[in-house]
Amino acid sequence: MAKVVVIGAGFAGQTAALYLGSALGKQHDITVINKYDVFGYTPSWVWVGVGQMNPEKTTFKLKPVYDKFHINFLQGTATAIYTDDQYVLVERSDGGGEEKAAYDYLLIATGAKLNFAGTPGLGPRDGYTSSICSLPHAIDTRDRLFETIARMEKGERQKIVVGTGHPDATCQGAAFEYITNIHKLLEKRGLRDKADLLWLSNERALGDFGVRGLHIKKKGQVMTSDNFIRSVFDLYDIDWQVQKGVREVEPGKIYWEDYEGAEGETDFDFTMLIPQFLGPGFTYYDKDGNDITSKMANKGGFVLVDAIYGLDWDTLAETPEAWPAVYQNRTYKNIFAAGIAFAPPGSISRPHVNPNGLSITAAPPRTGMISGIIGRITALNIIDLIKRGRMTHAERMSEMAAACIASMGDSLWDGSAATIVIYPVVPDPRTYPNEQGRDMFVTDMEMGLAGAWMKRMIHSTFMHKLQGRIGWKFVPE
Amino acid sequence: MTMKISEKEQKYMNNKIIQFWRFIVLNLKILKAVDHSKRS
Ligand SMILES: Cc1cc2nc3c(=O)[nH]c(=O)nc-3n(C[C@H](O)[C@H](O)[C@H](O)COP(=O)(O)OP(=O)(O)OC[C@H]3O[C@@H](n4cnc5c(N)ncnc54)[C@H](O)[C@@H]3O)c2cc1C
Numbered sequence: 001m002a003k004v005v006v007i008g009a010g011f012a013g014q015t016a017a018l019y020l021g022s023a024l025g026k027q028h029d030i031t032v033i034n035k036y037d038v039f040g041y042t043p044s045w046v047w048v049g050v051g052q053m054n055p056e057k058t059t060f061k062l063k064p065v066y067d068k069f070h071i072n073f074l075q076g077t078a079t080a081i082y083t084d085d086q087y088v089l090v091e092r093s094d095g096g097g098e099e100k101a102a103y104d105y106l107l108i109a110t111g112a113k114l115n116f117a118g119t120p121g122l123g124p125r126d127g128y129t130s131s132i133c134s135l136p137h138a139i140d141t142r143d144r145l146f147e148t149i150a151r152m153e154k155g156e157r158q159k160i161v162v163g164t165g166h167p168d169a170t171c172q173g174a175a176f177e178y179i180t181n182i183h184k185l186l187e188k189r190g191l192r193d194k195a196d197l198l199w200l201s202n203e204r205a206l207g208d209f210g211v212r213g214l215h216i217k218k219k220g221q222v223m224t225s226d227n228f229i230r231s232v233f234d235l236y237d238i239d240w241q242v243q244k245g246v247r248e249v250e251p252g253k254i255y256w257e258d259y260e261g262a263e264g265e266t267d268f269d270f271t272m273l274i275p276q277f278l279g280p281g282f283t284y285y286d287k288d289g290n291d292i293t294s295k296m297a298n299k300g301g302f303v304l305v306d307a308i309y310g311l312d313w314d315t316l317a318e319t320p321e322a323w324p325a326v327y328q329n330r331t332y333k334n335i336f337a338a339g340i341a342f343a344p345p346g347s348i349s350r351p352h353v354n355p356n357g358l359s360i361t362a363a364p365p366r367t368g369m370i371s372g373i374i375g376r377i378t379a380l381n382i383i384d385l386i387k388r389g390r391m392t393h394a395e396r397m398s399e400m401a402a403a404c405i406a407s408m409g410d411s412l413w414d415g416s417a418a419t420i421v422i423y424p425v426v427p428d429p430r431t432y433p434n435e436q437g438r439d440m441f442v443t444d445m446e447m448g449l450a451g452a453w454m455k456r457m458i459h460s461t462f463m464h465k466l467q468g469r470i471g472w473k474f475v476p477e
Numbered sequence: 478m479t480m481k482i483s484e485k486e487q488k489y490m491n492n493k494i495i496q497f498w499r500f501i502v503l504n505l506k507i508l509k510a511v512d513h514s515k516r517s
Binding site for chain 2: 223227228230231232234235373395399400401402403414416419421422423439442444446447448449450451453454476
């Protein structure tokens with residue numbers, strides 16, 4: 001009987017757990033370790049943050065799902081991994097102290113560690129900014145936004161700044177959704193003229209989103225995501241600044257450096273800034289108790305897998321096979337990492353270092369769809385290894401499609417969303433020798449009410465799928 | 478270059494019948510993208 005441990009029950013870990021449970025649950029020992037007893041549907045936290053969705057609608061209890069799939073659930077925080085002795089050290093959430101979870105195969109799917117400390121003054125707890133990157137944060141942000149709205153109702157003009165709070169931040173898509181949803185909310189309340197909205201981001205250009213932007217063909221003309229987002233901001237009267245790396249936040253003031261190395265500041269009354277994302281930050285030990293973390297994870301704590309690391313960006317941009325295919329650690333072949341937890345070989349967007357030596361680069365996103373796909377692949381390979389002794393599944397981000405629906409108002413009557421389909425996520429200039437290295441036939445982007453319907457539909461279908469309900473396998477990640 | 482979203486385009490983006498059609502098309506587009514993905 002094989003022991004499989006999955007750390008993290010997010011998009012990657014939950015998808016993997018369902019595949020593992022359905023294929024192995026009855027004969028083998030599958031355990032999921034997660035900090036909380038619920039799954040959290042992150043994309044809808046944008047709506048929680050503007051008070052348009054009840055937080056409970058974005059979660060479900062994990063244990064009943066796992067019971068159905070013959071999966072053990074251990075609620076706690078994994079802190080260390082003993083790679084030779086093959087166990088994970090877990091701090092139980094019930095106060096029961098530390099526990100060892102033994103494994104033959106380990107999947108690390110812990111998502112992002114939110115590094116608020118990376119930018120002094122950032123974050124809702126020790127800083128002066130809001131966040132929608134966790135459910136408690138989104139609830140707190142909603143409350144702060146409504147305080148801001150209350151001030152507008154009294155006639156005060158308010159400045160709202162949304163974007164990235166670290167020079168190397170990612171997840172610009174979520175911030176974009178948040179600012180457009182605020183616009184729609186204020187419009188609905190007749191308060192839009194009381195607010196100045198500003199987009200402040202580390203992207204090279206608008207619409208970069210950490211994927212080097214998009215080019216699409218519409219009626220024979222090429223349109224870029226830069227133009228597309230400009231026209232949205234123009235329509236919504238949202239000011240924007242890009243190429244800004246936020247260095248510090250003080251009450252009412254954001255300090256940044258730009259691409260040229262100039263320093264500047266931006267005032268705010270309310271701000272939601274995405275922090276830098278880091279990897280799980282485990283300590284890894286070998287059989288002699290030596291700390292081997294630097295061999296298992298990169299400086300950001302992301303788990304090293306079968307990527308080609310260390311290429312300069314221009315070479316990486318020409319080498320799609322540098323992106324990992326099976327997400328397996330090269331030293332410990334029974335350790336895999338999926339979703340945000342794996343270490344990418346570099347950024348998709350061209351990096352920039354300003355004259356002061358500050359890197360201002362949109363880090364590569366690993367969205368829900370991408371994380372789900374990687375979760376499936378790693379699970380199927382672990383199943384393969386247990387049943388057949390060899391892996392048969394592989395998919396690089398340079399071979400992977402992703403769909404992203406950026407909500408711009410949640411209403412099913414007059415809401416809107418930008419539906420973005422991108423293939424492949426990481427450009428492959430050899431297969432697609434055009435300007436963007438992508439399939440122009442598949443890559444697409446459009447805006448309209450249909451997108452708002454899509455976003456709702458995807459919320460429901462994913463909540464259905466990830467609870468392992470009937471037909472779950474037919475809903476593609 | 479900023480392309481303005483015209484009044485006509487805004488109406489198109491919120492026309493329920495057209496958008497129902499776009500909803501179907503978008504679903505097909507996403508399925509097409511999934512199909513193009515390696516999924517091995
Ligand atoms: C506000 C917001 C909106 C977004 N919108 C979209 C969208 O519209 N579309 C899209 O595709 N993507 C979206 N994303 C991105 C998407 O949420 C992530 O790509 C996805 O959640 C990553 O999946 P994951 O499994 O790697 O991590 P997560 O989903 O974050 O899951 C990680 C899990 O691991 C657990 N965990 C962490 N550390 C430990 C530990 N030490 N021990 C035990 N458990 C641990 C966490 O509690 C969590 O349950 C959005 C992100 C945000 C923040």
